[in-house]
Amino acid sequence: MAETIGFLQPKQAVITRRREIVADLSDLLPEGCLISDERGLKPFETDAFIAYRRMPLAVALPETTEQVAALLRYCSRYGVPVVPRGAGTSLSGGAIPQEDAVVIGLSKMSRILDIDLFNRTATVQAGVTNLNISEAVSADGFFYAPDPSSQLACTIGGNIGMNSGGAHCLKYGVTTNNLLGVKMVLFDGTVVELGGKALDAAGYDLLGLVCGSEGQLGIVAEATVRLIAKPEGARPVLFGFSSSEAAGACVADVIGSGIIPVAIEFMDKPAIEICEAFAHAGYPLDVEALLIVEVEGSEPEMDAMLASIVAVARRHGVATIKECQTAMEAAAIWKGRKSAFGATGRIADYICMDGTVPLSQLSHVLARTGEIVASYGLRVANVFHAGDGNMHPLILYNINDPDDAARAEAAGNDILKLCVDAGGCLTGEHGVGIEKRDLMLHQYTQTDLDQQMAARAAFDPQWILNPSKVFPLEGRPAA
Amino acid sequence: MQTNFTPAQLADPHVAESEAILRKCVHCGFCTATCPTYVTLGDELDSPRGRIYLIKDMLENDRAADKETVTHIDRCLSCLACTTTCPSGVDYMHLVDHARVHIEKTYRRPFKDRLVRSVLAAVLPYPQRFRLSLKAAGLARPFAGLMKRMPLLKTFGVMLDLAPGSVPEPSASAIPGVHSPKNKRVGRVALLSGCAQPVLKPEINEATIRLLTRFGVEVVVSSGEGCCGALVHHMGRENQALEAARRNVDAWLKVADEGGLDAIVITASGCGTTIKDYGHMLRLDPDYAEKAARVSALAKDITEYLATLDLPEQEARGMTLAYHSACSMQHGQKITTAPKQLLKRAGFLVRDPAEGHLCCGSAGTYNILQPEISAKLKARKVRNIEATKPDAIATGNIGCITQIASGTKIPILHTVELLDWAYGGAKPEGL
Numbered sequence: 001m002a003e004t005i006g007f008l009q010p011k012q013a014v015i016t017r018r019r020e021i022v023a024d025l026s027d028l029l030p031e032g033c034l035i036s037d038e039r040g041l042k043p044f045e046t047d048a049f050i051a052y053r054r055m056p057l058a059v060a061l062p063e064t065t066e067q068v069a070a071l072l073r074y075c076s077r078y079g080v081p082v083v084p085r086g087a088g089t090s091l092s093g094g095a096i097p098q099e100d101a102v103v104i105g106l107s108k109m110s111r112i113l114d115i116d117l118f119n120r121t122a123t124v125q126a127g128v129t130n131l132n133i134s135e136a137v138s139a140d141g142f143f144y145a146p147d148p149s150s151q152l153a154c155t156i157g158g159n160i161g162m163n164s165g166g167a168h169c170l171k172y173g174v175t176t177n178n179l180l181g182v183k184m185v186l187f188d189g190t191v192v193e194l195g196g197k198a199l200d201a202a203g204y205d206l207l208g209l210v211c212g213s214e215g216q217l218g219i220v221a222e223a224t225v226r227l228i229a230k231p232e233g234a235r236p237v238l239f240g241f242s243s244s245e246a247a248g249a250c251v252a253d254v255i256g257s258g259i260i261p262v263a264i265e266f267m268d269k270p271a272i273e274i275c276e277a278f279a280h281a282g283y284p285l286d287v288e289a290l291l292i293v294e295v296e297g298s299e300p301e302m303d304a305m306l307a308s309i310v311a312v313a314r315r316h317g318v319a320t321i322k323e324c325q326t327a328m329e330a331a332a333i334w335k336g337r338k339s340a341f342g343a344t345g346r347i348a349d350y351i352c353m354d355g356t357v358p359l360s361q362l363s364h365v366l367a368r369t370g371e372i373v374a375s376y377g378l379r380v381a382n383v384f385h386a387g388d389g390n391m392h393p394l395i396l397y398n399i400n401d402p403d404d405a406a407r408a409e410a411a412g413n414d415i416l417k418l419c420v421d422a423g424g425c426l427t428g429e430h431g432v433g434i435e436k437r438d439l440m441l442h443q444y445t446q447t448d449l450d451q452q453m454a455a456r457a458a459f460d461p462q463w464i465l466n467p468s469k470v471f472p473l474e475g476r477p478a479a
Numbered sequence: 480m481q482t483n484f485t486p487a488q489l490a491d492p493h494v495a496e497s498e499a500i501l502r503k504c505v506h507c508g509f510c511t512a513t514c515p516t517y518v519t520l521g522d523e524l525d526s527p528r529g530r531i532y533l534i535k536d537m538l539e540n541d542r543a544a545d546k547e548t549v550t551h552i553d554r555c556l557s558c559l560a561c562t563t564t565c566p567s568g569v570d571y572m573h574l575v576d577h578a579r580v581h582i583e584k585t586y587r588r589p590f591k592d593r594l595v596r597s598v599l600a601a602v603l604p605y606p607q608r609f610r611l612s613l614k615a616a617g618l619a620r621p622f623a624g625l626m627k628r629m630p631l632l633k634t635f636g637v638m639l640d641l642a643p644g645s646v647p648e649p650s651a652s653a654i655p656g657v658h659s660p661k662n663k664r665v666g667r668v669a670l671l672s673g674c675a676q677p678v679l680k681p682e683i684n685e686a687t688i689r690l691l692t693r694f695g696v697e698v699v700v701s702s703g704e705g706c707c708g709a710l711v712h713h714m715g716r717e718n719q720a721l722e723a724a725r726r727n728v729d730a731w732l733k734v735a736d737e738g739g740l741d742a743i744v745i746t747a748s749g750c751g752t753t754i755k756d757y758g759h760m761l762r763l764d765p766d767y768a769e770k771a772a773r774v775s776a777l778a779k780d781i782t783e784y785l786a787t788l789d790l791p792e793q794e795a796r797g798m799t800l801a802y803h804s805a806c807s808m809q810h811g812q813k814i815t816t817a818p819k820q821l822l823k824r825a826g827f828l829v830r831d832p833a834e835g836h837l838c839c840g841s842a843g844t845y846n847i848l849q850p851e852i853s854a855k856l857k858a859r860k861v862r863n864i865e866a867t868k869p870d871a872i873a874t875g876n877i878g879c880i881t882q883i884a885s886g887t888k889i890p891i892l893h894t895v896e897l898l899d900w901a902y903g904g905a906k907p908e909g910l
Contacts (some may be wrong), residue, residue: 005627020854032522039547040524050480050506088523089508109520127521129512152564153512277565281519336549345567349480399481 005093005434006408007054007468010100014057014080021080022058025102028070033108037061044085044103045259046149048433051095051351051405053363056083056097061105065221066185072219073189081464082187084215086127086158091352092433094162094214098468106157107193112136113222120227121180121197126157126220128180130164133225142227149338152235157220163212165429167263167337168294170387173387174429176211179362183222184210187460195479198223202425209455214431215243215466217459223403231296234262237306239313240287240320244268244370244382247289248363251317252411255359256294259308264387265292265337267365271383271394273468278335278343282329284320291339291386302383341394342385348379351412354436355419356390365422369393372414376407384395391419417442432470444476480504483539492539492763493577500574501535503567504528510561510571515838516554519855524551532744544578552578554852556845558806558838559711559752559863563813569773571780572811573759574661576712582700583715595634596714599844604706604723606653613678615643616827637850641881643679655702658688665695666741669734669777669783671727671754674706676747676877682907683746683877685897687781691744693903694788698744703730707745709753712760713843716834721887724757725767742779746895748876749843752811754778780808781895782875793826800827800897801869803860803883805876806838818875818894825901830867834859839883847903849866853882861886872909 022036035041036058045053049471057080062068081101088095088105097103104128115122122133129150133144146338147166148154149163161183165174172178179452181195195207210217241247244266251264267275267283267290276283283290287455291313295305310321317354324330336343344350357365366382373395374378384392395414397408416426416436420443426436440449453471482501489495510527511517517526524533533548544552552575561571586598602608618638619626626636653672668691676683688698708723731743745751753760758772800822808814813826819829840846840856864872872891874880884891896907 032520035522035524037547039533039545042536043523046506048505048507087508087511087526105523107517110521131512150507150509153508153510168787278568339509339566342505342509342566345503345507349505407712420511444560452675469506 001208003052005438006473007434010098011079011081012115013416014078014100017078018057021078021102022247025058025060025071025073027250029060029062029067033061033063035061042176044088044097047088047090047093047094047095048241049091049433051399051409052096052434054096054098056103057099057102059103059105061108062110065185068104068185068219068221069189069191072185072187072417074462075102076462078187079462081467084161084217084219086155086161087129087153089158090140090153090162090433091354091430092427092435094188094431094433094466094469095158096434101465106155107286108302109221115198115332116448117227118143119197121352122227122251123222123224124156124220127155130154130156130159137227138470141230143230145178146171147206149341151338153373156225157224160211160220160223160356161215162215162431164384164388165388167385168408168442169222170250170264170385171260171262176208177227179207179211179223180226181224182207182220182388184218184220186218187462187465191221191473192218195224196353207218207342210373212431212435214470214472216456218465224272224448232298233297233302234330235302235306236292236294236324236330238320238322238324238333239291239318240283240284240288241291242287242324243296243449244289246316246367247291248366248386250313250318251291252359253312253316254309255387257308257310257312261293261295261305261387263292263294263385266290266382266384266386267292267337267340268380268382270379271340274343274381275336275340275383277346278339279332281332281336282322283333283336284322286320292333321432337383344394344396349399350394350396350428351408353393353395353412353415354427354430355416355424356388357419357422359389361424362389363384363419363423365391368418369415373411376411378404378411385428388428389424413439419466434469438472439468440472449475480506481590482535488541488763492594493617495540496642497534497574497577499571500682501531504531505567508567509566510564513560513564513836515558515560515690515840516852517554517857518837519852525554530555530573531569531574534574536755537578537581544582545586549582549586549588554681554849556842557842558606558842559810559837560806560826560836560838563810563836576607579713579715580717581715582719584634590766591631591634593892595848598687598721599847600710600711600714600716603710603844608675609675610678611644613843617644617646617830621662634847638847641846641885646678647681650677650685652681652684652800653677653700656699656714658670658692658698658700660695660697662693662695664697665788667697667699667739668744669699669701669731670741671706671743671745671747671750672700672712673747673750680877680893682896683893686893686904686907687744687898689904690717690899692894694790696788699734701730701734703733707750707753710843721760721764721798723770724760727754728757728770731774731777732770741776743774743777744779744784746875746893747878748765748780748805748808748812748814748877752771752777752807764780770780780812780814780875782821783814785821785898786817790821790898791852792824792825795828796826796868796901799866799868800829800871800873801867802829802834803832803839803864803872803879804835804876805879806842808875809836818873821898822873822894825898826875827897827901829873830869832863832867839879839882841878843878846882857882857886865889
């Protein structure tokens with residue numbers, strides 16, 4: 001494919017010193033923690049945004065915060081760009097390296113350091129997976145609330161980088177609402193602690209700035225997160241509709257009525273078929289759109305909330321309502337939903353959009369999305385966090401066909417612009433990465449971006465951290 | 480994922496198959512999370528996604544395997560946890576099979592590796608040789624510590640550690656013949672005798688024959704059958720594996736054609752996974768493709784077959800079992816509930832240890848070839864099993880039995896031994 005998204009030109013001074021840099025880095029790490037041969041580097045050339053690939057200079061897999069600090073101290077001294085990587089599940093290319101960059105992968109830093117049930121916090125290394133946190137406290141009746149669909153694999157460090165959301169964030173908030181503190185290594189190797197076990201820290205909310213900064217303000221090595229008590233019960237219910245627009249309008253009406261269930265997820269017919277094929281969850285196959293609505297609490301609480309949701313759904317002509325009967329059914333419903341993107345691989349390659357719109361615009365944007373994708377001669381599957389208005393059209397295409405790929409990318413850009421024009425934003429939870437970087441000026445003015453870049457430069461004056469991402473390459477401050 | 484193969488490359492049916500597999504992968508990374516080696520080592524190169532990428536790069540470039548690639552493919556346990564996790568339906572098993580054959584063809588291993596692999600391939604699949612080796616191991620055991628300190632003999636020292644203290648005498652259950660049902664005949668099955676299992680633990684097939692005949696099933700131990708070929712298959716020694724497969728296909732179809740067969744019953748899930756794949760392994764062999772597919776369709780794990788017999792519910796026995804699902808059972812054959820339901824119905828309390836999806840580190844010859852990773856996985860597995868405080872451990876694969884038994888004092892038995900006991904057989908030894 002002719003690449004439309006560019007990367008920074010690799011620094012020749014770094015490339016020519018490659019051998020020396022590799023030798024120096026290997027002195028900073030234990031054996032088996034540095035990858036520098038061409039074969040071994042290849043699998044790190046991309047993440048889950050596979051249309052774009054760049055080979056890294058080297059991949060460092062530190063085991064301790066001190067090693068992360070030593071690596072950054074070295075890289076900043078010699079102006080070597082650094083790309084942080086968690087589990088490499090980014091859908092926006094956040095972890096894609098570049099030829100002159102050292103990837104710092106946190107995958108070996110996967111220990112849970114402290115679980116404090118009394119204060120309801122967990123402190124973990126950045127490479128711990130999202131789900132591991134919940135699993136570690138599940139027997140004690142707690143969980144970590146933000147649940148990106150990739151929670152099985154994605155790391156808490158990556159979640160912080162992208163301020164990740166998830167199905168259950170409608171009620172519990174996204175990463176930033178559940179993050180209490182980080183131990184972060186700055187560009188020059190300085191280790192700082194932001195926040196702590198308390199809900200708010202004195203002074204500036206730097207933690208809020210760091211959360212969602214896509215690895216550009218520092219590398220988070222440890223994080224302290226909130227634990228939430230598990231509800232008494234939880235029940236996902238399936239609502240089938242004869243059109244996507246009706247389902248979209250129903251979502252807006254539910255939220256508009258002041259009802260906040262734990263989750264409202266949307267799937268259109270193509271997405272239902274894809275997910276059913278993988279999870280055998282019993283999704284209705286004879287509807288055009290499906291909402292998975294989860295309520296939780298005591299039985300009477302769930303019954304009451306469900307009754308009011310059913311009343312709203314009936315006003316929107318709901319065709320089928322299916323309550324799941326067993327915990328196994330509930331697990332299958334969520335497994336299907338959370339595997340939706342991967343399961344799409346069964347039928348086609350895809351790029352996944354992440355625009356977020358006001359709920360009043362949901363039906364309109366859904367309809368327009370279908371038209372846009374059709375106008376490029378492609379197909380779309382929609383599966384997303386409807387309650388948050390966080391849309392994920394999956395544009396289906398054939399990655400081996402350059403023309404198809406170009407059309408998919410163009411359709412994606414049109415959809416994201418549509419979301420912004422409808423009063424929404426480019427990204428709800430996947431981050432800007434490289435994917436949406438060049439659309440940032442559709443969302444912001446140059447002045448807005450200048451201010452954001454000034455904040456970035458305060459943390460990383462050399463711009464060595466994940467430098468090709470987030471900000472359009474044009475209009476950056478001169479080096 | 481995007482692939483780059485030329486039409487000439489795709490003319491090779493093995494490459495064409497691998498290309499189709501690679502095209503399904505969307506690089507989502509879910510597989511990394513349930514991969515035992517990634518969880519242990521924290522390096523993507525030791526994860527399914529990393530290996531898929533390494534294999535893709537090697538095949539696309541028509542390149543001989545190199546040390547780096549081989550190192551990471553060799554560390555794969557073939558537990559197939561990734562295929563259970565993968566939402567896209569990537570057929571990792573056949574991709575890594577292809578890679579192993581490619582490695583075997585294009586890569587010259589260091590002398591020590593070649594020696595160890597040749598010894599394993601020449602001994603393990605042959606019960607008589609294996610028995611002799613184990614007896615010799617008994618004599619050599621005092622030297623195990625010394626051997627493990629010598630680079631060339633280190634692996635043999637590891638083997639000595641794994642060898643059982645005593646070798647049971649040859650069992651009648653492994654001799655070809657027909658075992659008649661004790662009651663009205665309700666079925667007829669062939670039972671895989673196999674290679675290592677009858678030498679290490681003949682009680683398993685003895686219990687199987689007792690249990691099946693008690694419930695009216697005629698059991699045939701076919702003349703001419705032998706090792707299923709899995710051991711050499713996983714080493715990439717394809718000709719040897721296909722030879723084993725053809726020999727077994729012939730042996731079982733002879734029995735089927737003589738008196739009909741409802742199933743080919745397998746009591747080692749590792750073998751079951753391979754026999755169920757005979758149809759695929761021999762798909763390009765015009766003389767055997769159809770026959771092998773027939774055998775694969777007949778192949779059943781013992782618990783799959785027992786589940787069709789509707790065994791009566793037994794009274795509670797007050798015994799708690801930790802059920803260890805072998806990877807070849809849960810990931811290879813996707814059999815997850817049948818063994819536990821059978822045990823519960825037979826009156827046992829059954830518990831699921833945490834991290835049940837993770838391999839115990841046995842994985843065929845893995846505990847011999849990759850002792851460090853294997854030992855870590857064993858310790859983790861034993862910790863999780865012991866946390867359920869069971870009276871005994873039940874599982875369906877001889878490899879896991881040997882591996883886990885070497886790490887815990889809790890007795891470990893094959894599911895069918897416990898079922899035989901529950902349905903009138905003698906109490907298994909070791910309980």
